Amino acid sequence: MSEYILEMKKITKTFPGVKALDNVDFKVKRGEIHCLVGENGSGKSTLMKILSGFYPYGEYDGEIIFDGKVQKFKHIHDSEKVGIVTIYQELALIPELTVYENIFLGHEIKDKLFIDWNKTIKSAIDVLQKIKPDLDTSRKVKDLGVGHQQIVEIAKALTKNVKLLILDEPTSSLNEDDSENLLKIIKDLKNHGVTSILISHKLKEVIEVADSITVLRDGKMVAYLDKKEEFTEANIIKYMVGREIEDIYPKRKKREFGEKIFEIRNWKAFDPKLDRYVVKDANMYVRKGEIVGIAGLMGAGRTELALSLFGNAKDYKVEGEMYFDGQWRRFKSPSEAIKSGFTYLSEDRKVLGLILDFDVKTNTTLAGLNKLKKGLFIDENEEIIIAEKYKESLRIKTPTVEQKVMNLSGGNQQKVAISKWLFVKPKLLILDEPTRGIDVGAKYEIYALMNKLVEEEGMSIVMISSELPEVLGMSDRIYVMSGGKIVGELDRTEATQEKIMAMAVEY
Structure with a gap:
């Protein structure tokens, strides 16, 4: 049996106008916590979507070997059947259903032909004991904050037969106590033989839990770090951004x-x-x-x-x-x-901050269209100039300002949401x-x-x-x-x- 539960070889994925992954080699040892880090747009989520079957076999180049077998996933269900469970940054919950219904959605507990709701509710309570014991399982997901919705997604994943658990920014919506609780759960899963891949921008978390680290930059694998070596934030940042950042918080001028x-x-x-x-x-x-x-x-x-x-x-x-x-x-x-x-940037950019089906240009100027009026119409040339200005100043990674926002990484979506309010001044x-x-x-x-x-x-x-x-x-x-x-x-x-x-x- 190979020491590696997962090997992804020469993975290449191209979208219109951009190569998201360029001959990436990625491997994970059995029973370890492996962290995948990199700047937004570096290809982390794309690589994991290929692994999970979100991007099916045939839409990318390269090979996936999981648990000793070559895999050609055509759907997410295919990866789940062999024990790969993914928690995406974009939560896959149904707002109108309750917490317990969402936790077992797609793998319901049945008594012959019918769902056993008593067992479902009890099992949902049991799994939440590990994460958020006081979360009411009878509440509808639409009435929960984004942090509690993330907890429901994590509970949903933990109810499946997991060999490899992929977590894409799982603590981004959690407070410190809940984040620490989740990291403990990941460590406990490791002790029970479950391998985890953790994508996180919180480098302190990465250093705390990682057995090994892969760093991606601009769609390429630029570093593999093992725990035998010394993990430091400065070293990881250097690989991530291609330069050293001495102080994450810029110096402030003294002022009245x-x-x-x-x-x-x-x-x-x-x-x-x-x-x-x-x-x-x-x-x-x-x-x-x-x-x-x-x-x-x-x-x-x-x-x-x-x-x-x-x-x-x-x-x-x-x-x-x-x-x-x-x-x-x-x-x-x-x-x-x-x-x-008086303006407000929402914590939930996908629902309240942006219109995902619109392009970068439209989202940037949406809150201040009156500024772009030329008679009865919008000055589209000026709109493009404004959008290009914020694309450059905020380093929004997109091939064009006419790219739909839904096709951007989470961090670049956030930058577009910020640019919308900056345009309003x-x-x-x-x-x-x-x-x-x-x-x-x-x-x-x-x-x-x-x-x-x-x-x-x-x-x-x-x-x-x-x-x-x-x-x-x-x-x-x-x-x-x-x-x-x-x-x-x-x-x-x-x-x-x-x-x-x-x-x-x-x-």
Whole structure:
């Protein structure tokens, strides 16, 4: 028996206008945790989609050998039959079904001809005990946040007969506690003989769990690292981006902030669907040219606060006072907020941030089409110029701005979503998990862009993030939320991870 459970040889995959993979050799030992890293657009997800059968045999060149046999998968079900289970970054859940229905969707527990719902519910509860014991299995997936939806997807995968588990950015939507819990599960699976391939941009996670690492860059395999060698972030980053990055958080200029651009007093938001307040008596302010971070655990109310302010798209019952740009405001719709210079980048780019079937150009200019009007029509030449400008400045990897956004990698989709709001030139920009699913090189570029926006253009930014190093590295001040309340405020000079976590678990 070979020591390698998987060997992929000379894999080449081409899309219109771009070679996604170029003669990639990839191998994984039995019973190990192998991490696959690289910048967005490097080919990681494409390689795994070939392995899973998403891209069927015949649509790529090269050979797949799994468990000693040459495989020619024509469908995802073919790979699952031999024990390869994939959790994609794009979640495959049905919103209208319950948690337990989604977990066993496609491999239902039956009693003769009918589904045994009692066993289904019990089994769903049992598997969730390992990941999120307090998640109500009777809730519909559409009522869950993106983080809890990811947990459902993970539970779904764990119910199958797994030999090789592929996880594409599984912790990108999880808080630190849930991320640590998932990494423990992966380690436990290893102890039971299950091999895992983990795609992650969180290099600390990679270093913590990896037995070996493959690095892709621009569709080519550029490095294979074994645990016998020393794993360091600096070394991995050098291979990923082709250069060394000394400090992931760009240096900030010392400056004086302007007047308050935004303030809320005793702000509340009641969710009729949940029959409870999701935001309670929140008080905060933001000054011109300031980056304010909002930290907290999943369910703390950070996103709910942002949505209740940005035109209240969720139809919360809101109370309290809000002042923006010197006036008392309560936006009746997101479009009214946008016209006033108040914008919000959603944490869920695929559903709320972008129109995936539209091209890069259209998504970039969608929120500010009035700027491009030429009489009754849109100036299409100017639209292309604008889109090309943001393609270059944000290093969006796409062969053309007329490429559909659905064909871009997750990180490049996020860059398009950011460019949409930059085109509007807002006075206040709320960024909800702005670097989720983005590689370390692109993160640096976005951080540098944030600094430029506040330092040179006087914009104000509120950044919601689950990554505490990011909050600490980028914020001038930090608010901490817990149980729907703002429970603390820290200046960047006094803030530490320990202080933030102590506040975050207060309620």
